[in-house]
Amino acid sequence: MKIIVIGAGLAGLTVAISLAQTGHDVIVLESAAEITYIGAGIQVSSNSSKILRSLGIDKHIRKYCTEPVDLRMMRWKGGEVLVECPLKKPALEEYGSPYWHIHRADFHRGLVARAAELGITIHLDSRVVKVEPDVPALTTKNGQQLTTDLIVASDGLHSTCREIVLGYKSPPVPTGQMVYRVTLPAKKLQGIPELEELITIPRNNHWIGPHGTILSYLLEGVNETLVNFVFTCDVNMEDGVNQKIGTNEDVREAFKNWDPRIDKMLSLVDKVLEWRLFTNDEIPTWTHPSSKMVLIGDAAHAMTPYLAQGAAMGIEDGAILGGILAQADYCTTKTLPQALKMYEKLRIKRTAMVAEASVSSRWFTQMEDGQKQRERDEWLLAHPGIWKGHINIRSRKEFLDELFGYDADKALNEELAAQRKERDAVTDKAEKRLVRLCSIL
Ligand SMILES: Cc1cc2nc3c(=O)[nH]c(=O)nc-3n(C[C@H](O)[C@H](O)[C@H](O)COP(=O)(O)OP(=O)(O)OC[C@H]3O[C@@H](n4cnc5c(N)ncnc54)[C@H](O)[C@@H]3O)c2cc1C
Structure with missing residues (x-):
C-alpha cells in the first residue's frame, strides 16, 4: 500500500520504519523546515527497546545509550534514599531487553538514519494544511496535493488530525504542572564531592516532594557524557506560553528548599528549557469512519510524563500497526477496516491503563509532607526493591511485568x-x- 505518515516525531518515524520494513511504500511529511533537536534526555524502557531492536534501529543509537542500574527515590529535602528499585538487571534478565537513557537528539538521528536505509522519504517544510480522509488525500502548505491508500496521523500533542478523525474538538488538557529541563556536561560536576556521586553510577535519581519531583540521569552524548535533570512542579509560567527558554534563577527559586546539592548543581547551569505539561483525554476511536486515516502516538494518547512512557506507547503503536499491516490477511486497502479495528483493540486499552498509572504515580510521589507521607516513606524504607503488591507502582512486580514485559x-x-x-x-x-x-x- 501507499502510506503517508504525518509528522516525523518519535512515533511517526517508528511507524514509518515498521511499515516500510514489511514492504509498504511510505513517505513522511514534516512541518519543520529541518529536524532540530530539543536538548533533553528520554528513558527507553524494555517494552520499547525491544521494538527498536527488532526494527534495526538499535544499531544507530546503541552507543549513545546508558543503562541505569536502578531507580533511586529520595526525600526532597535532604536527599535521604527511600527506596531503590533495580532497573538494569530485571530489564535484561526478566524483560529481555535493556532499559536505556538517551539524548533525544541521538535517538531522533538514529530513527532518521534507519528510515534512510529503508528508502523512506522525509519531506521537511511540508506542513499538512488540508486532509480529505475519505479519498484519502492531503495538501501541504506548499500546495502539493497527494493521494494515498492510508494516512497515519502522528502530528503530536497539538494534533489537528485528532479532530478530523473524531469529528469533534478534543484539545490537550493542561495538567497544572510544568517542567524545567537542564542538560549539562557531567564533567562540570566532577571534583565537587557532594555532586560527584550523581555522575559516577548510571542510575535514575528521583527526588520526590510536595507538588514536585526532580529526576536526574546520565546521557552518553556524541562528544561527552551529559547529565540530564528534569524538574517537575506546579505551573510557574505566563498564561498562553507553553515552552520557552528560562534561566537557572527561576528553577533555583522554585526548588530553593530542596536537597542543597540541587542548588549547587544549578549554580553551574545557564540555560533552562521550560515546558508546560498537557495530557489528552481518552477517546473512543483512533480511526476515521472511512478507515483510511488513523491516529498514532501523542496525537492519539498524549499522557503525563510521570512514568516516562509517552514515547514508548507511540513506539508500541508503531510496531503493532506495522505488524498488522504486514499480515497477508490484513495488508490491502480492502482489509483496512478490520486491520484498524484490530489496531485499536490492541492499543486503546493498554495506553489508557498506562496513562492512568502515570497519573497515580504523580499523586504518590508528590504528596504534601504529613501523616500520609510519613506512612509512605516508612513503608518504602521497609520494602526496598521490587515486590508483588508494593505500594509504589515503580516497585510493584505485577505492574512492571505488564508494563516492561509487554512484547508487541x-x-x-x-x-x-x-x-x-x-x-x-x-x-x-x-x-x-x-x-x-x-x-x-
Ligand atoms: C517532560 C517530558 C518528559 C518525557 N519523558 C519521556 C520518557 O522519558 N520516555 C518516554 O517514552 N516518553 C517521554 N515523554 C513523552 C514523549 O516525549 C512523547 O510522548 C513523544 O515525544 C511523542 O512523540 P510523537 O511522535 O507522538 O509526537 P511529536 O514528537 O510531538 O511529533 C509530532 C511531529 O509532527 C509534526 N507535525 C505537527 N503537525 C504537523 C502537520 N500539520 N504537518 C506535518 N507535520 C506536523 C511536528 O512538527 C512534530 O515533528 C516525555 C514528555 C515530556 C513532556
Missing part, C-alpha cells in the same frame, strides 16, 4: 491466533449446519 509481537500474534480460532469456529459451525441440512434433505 507476542501481543499481536496472540490476537491473530484468537481471530483465526474465532473464524475457524464460525466456519466449523456453518459446515456442521450445512451437513445437518443435507442429511435432512
Whole structure:
C-alpha cells in the first residue's frame, strides 16, 4: 500500500520504519523546515527497546545509550534514599531487553538514519494544511496535493488530525504542572564531592516532594557524557506560553528548599528549557469512519510524563500497526477496516491503563509532607526493591511485568491466533449446519 505518515516525531518515524520494513511504500511529511533537536534526555524502557531492536534501529543509537542500574527515590529535602528499585538487571534478565537513557537528539538521528536505509522519504517544510480522509488525500502548505491508500496521523500533542478523525474538538488538557529541563556536561560536576556521586553510577535519581519531583540521569552524548535533570512542579509560567527558554534563577527559586546539592548543581547551569505539561483525554476511536486515516502516538494518547512512557506507547503503536499491516490477511486497502479495528483493540486499552498509572504515580510521589507521607516513606524504607503488591507502582512486580514485559509481537500474534480460532469456529459451525441440512434433505 501507499502510506503517508504525518509528522516525523518519535512515533511517526517508528511507524514509518515498521511499515516500510514489511514492504509498504511510505513517505513522511514534516512541518519543520529541518529536524532540530530539543536538548533533553528520554528513558527507553524494555517494552520499547525491544521494538527498536527488532526494527534495526538499535544499531544507530546503541552507543549513545546508558543503562541505569536502578531507580533511586529520595526525600526532597535532604536527599535521604527511600527506596531503590533495580532497573538494569530485571530489564535484561526478566524483560529481555535493556532499559536505556538517551539524548533525544541521538535517538531522533538514529530513527532518521534507519528510515534512510529503508528508502523512506522525509519531506521537511511540508506542513499538512488540508486532509480529505475519505479519498484519502492531503495538501501541504506548499500546495502539493497527494493521494494515498492510508494516512497515519502522528502530528503530536497539538494534533489537528485528532479532530478530523473524531469529528469533534478534543484539545490537550493542561495538567497544572510544568517542567524545567537542564542538560549539562557531567564533567562540570566532577571534583565537587557532594555532586560527584550523581555522575559516577548510571542510575535514575528521583527526588520526590510536595507538588514536585526532580529526576536526574546520565546521557552518553556524541562528544561527552551529559547529565540530564528534569524538574517537575506546579505551573510557574505566563498564561498562553507553553515552552520557552528560562534561566537557572527561576528553577533555583522554585526548588530553593530542596536537597542543597540541587542548588549547587544549578549554580553551574545557564540555560533552562521550560515546558508546560498537557495530557489528552481518552477517546473512543483512533480511526476515521472511512478507515483510511488513523491516529498514532501523542496525537492519539498524549499522557503525563510521570512514568516516562509517552514515547514508548507511540513506539508500541508503531510496531503493532506495522505488524498488522504486514499480515497477508490484513495488508490491502480492502482489509483496512478490520486491520484498524484490530489496531485499536490492541492499543486503546493498554495506553489508557498506562496513562492512568502515570497519573497515580504523580499523586504518590508528590504528596504534601504529613501523616500520609510519613506512612509512605516508612513503608518504602521497609520494602526496598521490587515486590508483588508494593505500594509504589515503580516497585510493584505485577505492574512492571505488564508494563516492561509487554512484547508487541507476542501481543499481536496472540490476537491473530484468537481471530483465526474465532473464524475457524464460525466456519466449523456453518459446515456442521450445512451437513445437518443435507442429511435432512
Ligand atoms: C517532560 C517530558 C518528559 C518525557 N519523558 C519521556 C520518557 O522519558 N520516555 C518516554 O517514552 N516518553 C517521554 N515523554 C513523552 C514523549 O516525549 C512523547 O510522548 C513523544 O515525544 C511523542 O512523540 P510523537 O511522535 O507522538 O509526537 P511529536 O514528537 O510531538 O511529533 C509530532 C511531529 O509532527 C509534526 N507535525 C505537527 N503537525 C504537523 C502537520 N500539520 N504537518 C506535518 N507535520 C506536523 C511536528 O512538527 C512534530 O515533528 C516525555 C514528555 C515530556 C513532556
